[in-house]
Amino acid sequence: MEIIRYASLRAEPWRNGGGVTRELASHPTPAGGGTAPDGDWDWRVSIAEISRAGAFSTFHGMDRVLTVIDGELLLLTVDGADHPLERYRPFRFPGDAEATAALPTGDIRDLNVITRNGAFKGYTSIIELSKKRAHPVFEGQLGILLQGQATVSLGNAGAGDDSAAGAGAETDDGGANAAAAPGAPPETLDRYDAVVGSDHRTPEILGRGFLAVVSIDRVTS
Structure with missing residues (x-):
């Protein structure tokens, strides 16, 4: 039995400064362990803390499932369409879509599942x-x-x-x-x-x- 302790995970800052991500698991893992660069995996499960409105990174050829797990509401705009995401309601969207986030009720934390199309499917x-x-x-x-x-x-x-x-x-x-x-x-x-x-x-x-x-x-x- 294996337990991944969240308190031991390293926080990786976003390039735009809008939040941080902690990777729970990915496949394949890089040689020597650690965290692989964005997109150098076929799937990844992570938890992100979002403290500022702004654009999401794109993941070409991938599929995303995002779930708000702390905080009340994330307003996600995907390819121009608004999607108000409440806590504990998973939402699927293409990884290569243009996505931006607004925080109408304050900071949120979300669970991200990203999988490579044609290889894996995440739920x-x-x-x-x-x-x-x-x-x-x-x-x-x-x-x-x-x-x-x-x-x-x-x-x-x-x-x-x-x-x-x-x-x-x-x-x-x-x-x-x-x-x-x-x-x-x-x-x-x-x-x-x-x-x-x-x-x-x-x-x-x-x-x-x-x-x-x-x-x-x-x-x-």
Whole structure:
């Protein structure tokens, strides 16, 4: 089981000074770990803090899913059309579109899923957690705690296989990740910590609050 601790992620300033981005995971990861330059990956999951109105970077040949996860409202203009985005409502748009953001209610934080067209497809779902029924995080998924309190533990499926991360969600090992051994007690999740999914001893999240489940599916011809 792999946990990406948000507090350990490095903030990368935007070129226009309008915010910062923290990368949770990307594929492929650069040799030696760390964060790859924009567009040098086939998919990326990140959290951005936006403190100033302005233009978004373009990602040619890619698809984006943006979800406001903190703050009330982001007014996103995509190719001249206005889209008021409320919290926890994912919005998909082309990565090469001309997009600008306005902040009518103040600073916001958003979850970004960017995938290369023809190679991967990304999806974001927001679910409410339960203290009675654990939510599994499968291979090719990330479970990100958005709000509330939660713990994660290993399930029993595939108990004989100690494989950690699913093939769809490789992450670097640069100090941001924590691994749990089989039979370990539940781990507490802090806000914006991410759990890397697996089909072997599938991680299961219990708690109260809201969880973003990001799925990265490989496109097959």
